[in-house]
Amino acid sequence: MSGGELIRRCLVAAAGVVLAALVPQVVPWRLCDGPACLIVGIIAVPALVFGVALLAWAIMAVGRIRPAWPVALGGPLVFFALVSTVADLPNTVVFFVVAAASYAYAALVTADALPRAWQVALAAPVVVLFVWGVVPRLLPAS
Template sequence: MVLRRCLVAGGAGVVAALTVTQVPTTGWCTGGGCVLLPVVLVPLVVLAAVLLAWAVMGVARVRRAWQVALGGPLVALALTATLSGMRTWPLVLYFPVVAACYVLAALVTSDALPQAWRVALVSPVVVLFGWGVLLPLLVPGL
C-alpha cells in the first residue's frame, strides 16, 4: 500500500513538474508594470500544479491525496530555495528531484509509518525551509 502510494505520488510529481516547465516565462510584458507579474503568475502556476497532482492521485485512489499534493511543492521549494546557487536546474535533475519530493511527502503523510519516522523524515525539510525560504525573507541581503 505504501509502495503504491509513493509510486503514484512520484508520478503525480512528474506531471506537476511538466506543468510548471511548460509555462512560458519570457515575452509576457515589458516595463515597470511587470514587477507584479511574477507575484501573480508563480502562485497560479504552483496552484495549477497542485490541483493537477491532486487530480492524478485522486484518480489513482490515493487516500488523503490533498496532503501529498500540498506537501510535495513545499518540499521542492525548500530544496530548491536552499540550493539556489543552481539557478537553472537541468531537466535531467529537475524531474527526479520533484518526484522524490512528492514521494517524501507521501511517506510523511502516510499512516503506515510510525510517528517517530515521520517526524525524522520531515525534520530536515523544516530546517531547509527555514534556512532557504524564511531566513532570506526575514533577513534581506543574506
Template sequence: MLLVRRCLIAAVSGVLAALALKALPDVHLCTGVECIFVGVLVGPLLLFGAALLAWALMALARIRPSWPVALGGPVVLLALLTTVLDLAEVSFLMFSVAVAGCYALAALVTADELPRAWRVALGAPVVVLFGWGVVLPIVL
C-alpha cells in the same frame, strides 16, 4: 507494498504536473516592471495549479488522503530549490527527478502506515531547509 505504491503514484503525479507546466507557452513576462507581476501573482498561481493537477491525479489513482501530498510536495520542492538547487543551472530532467523525489517524500511523511517517529525524522530536514531558504530571507 501500499507505501511503495503511494510513493510511486505521488512521484509520477508530480512529474506529470511538472510536464504540464513545461507545456505552457514560453511567454517572456519578466521584462521590466512585469517581473513583480510574475513573482507575486503568476508564480504562485502556477505552483497552485500544478499542485491541484497532482492532487487530481493522485485522487484518480485512489491515494487516500491525497491532499496532504499535493500540498506538501510543492513545499518540499520550494525548500529544496531555495537552498540546494539552482533552478537556472538545472536541466528539466534533473528538475523532474527533484519533483518526483519531493512528492515521494511528501507521500512518505503523510502516510499513516509509517510510525510517527519516522514521519517526524523524515519531515524535520524539510522544516529546517524551508526555514533556512524561505522564512529566513523574508524575516531578514
C-alpha cells in the same frame, strides 16, 4: 498498509507531479518581457505552483492515493526546501527529478503506515531546510 502499497503510494505521487508539471512545459508561456514582468511573476508563479499542486492532487486521487491532499500540500514545501538550500535546477530534467523526489518523500511522510514518531523524524529535516532557506531572506541585511 504493506510495503508494496507504500512504494506504490510514493511512485504514484512522483508520477502525478511529473504529469502535472508537464502541463506548463507544453503551454507556450510568453506573457511579457522586461521589468514589467515582475508584477506578472508575483502573480503568475504562485498561481502556477498552486495549479500544479491542484492537478497533482487530482492525479493522485485518481491513482487511489488516500488521502492525497497532505501529499499535494507537502510536496511543494519539500520542493521549495530543497530548491532554496541544496538543489540547483540547471535544466528541466533536474527540475522533474527534484519535483518527483519531493512528492514521493511527501507521500512517504504522510503515509498512515508509519508511526507518528517516524513521520515527525522524517519531516524535521525538511522543516529545518525550509527555515534555513527562507528565514535569511526575510531578515534585513546587517
